[in-house]
């Protein structure tokens with residue numbers, strides 16, 4: 038029987054985590070040959086290589102080295118380079134993850150060559166077209182042939198947009214990753230209560246006033262905030278000259294195992310990351326989302342997440358809510374076998 042050739046496009050930190058569990062399952066299947074393409078979107082050692090090393094993701098077969106700073110140039114250069122790889126490799130499927138520029142470039146390059154596209158994390162919407170991620174996910178879903186949804190809400194959203202063929206609710210591959218790797222979490226050497234925060238979205242970092250307001254919100258936290266700073270955010274903080282107080286501990290971006298360690302030990306989470314909103318829930322922590330909307334509406338419905346905007350209004354109430362313990366009996370993101378389901382659907 039000929040092997041199924043699967044070409045996986047990666048580029049940004051959350052994609053390395055998602056692909057780690059899918060690629061791990063693929064390696065147990067003799068009938069699949071996976072080609073990994075890294076666009077280069079994230080290139081700092083602790084944004085990229087550290088994930089490949091610690092999560093045992095196979096080295097990419099192609100490294101496209103795309104580092105263009107603007108969206109058009111970045112996506113365009115990826116499109117051109119991915120097209121060359123697809124022409125050479127002629128895969129049966131192209132597999133893309135999430136909502137980054139690498140996702141859209143991969144889907145578009147494959148779609149135009151009539152190579153079937155599968156999208157993991159399909160059907161998520163913020164309904165905020167100013168977010169580059171929203172454009173990326175809407176367009177990718179409408180190009181894709183197979184759409185892997187993490188929950189029923191995302192399936193229903195696709196249906197609202199007229200996409201009913203090739204839609205599969207498989208659960209969330211990030212939950213698979215959490216279950217698989219949580220025993221490898223590296224506990225932080227902190228013996229007092231703290232909160233874990235990350236901020237990196239363009240909507241929060243590009244406007245210095247908004248970022249300033251969010252950081253001022255951090256200063257009012259009832260417990261110190263441990264803040265691994267994304268390179269985009271660091272550039273802006275350096276430029277605007279923000280002075281942190283003793284309530285904010287800024288550190289380098291964390292490896293996945295270190296992040297899990299902090300997550301399991303923290304009192305609560307503040308973030309604008311889609312991934313961390315869910316990881317907080319997996320770890321049983323409440324999350325204040327520093328945005329005006331979220332794609333992960335199930336978390337709001339479960340009272341695990343509240344929208345905090347720029348943390349300028351009612352932040353003390355949010356902190357009082359976040360400090361309360363969270364209990365949930367049933368996981369809304371599947372049973373930890375999403376990666377296996379994804380691969381089985383692609384190869385059947």
Ligand code: UD1
Nearest residue numbers: 049050051078079080081084136137138169170237268269
């Ligand atoms: C991207 C994704 C976002 C995802 C996030 C995860 C898009 C539109 N956005 O946002 O969906 O949640 O990754 O982190 O694709 N930079 C470095 N070192 C790096 C990576 C980036 O210095 O390793 C710099 C870039 O040069 C750029 C800035 O950080 O100036 C932003 O990087 P970019 O990859 O464009 O977007 P992210 O904000 O990381």
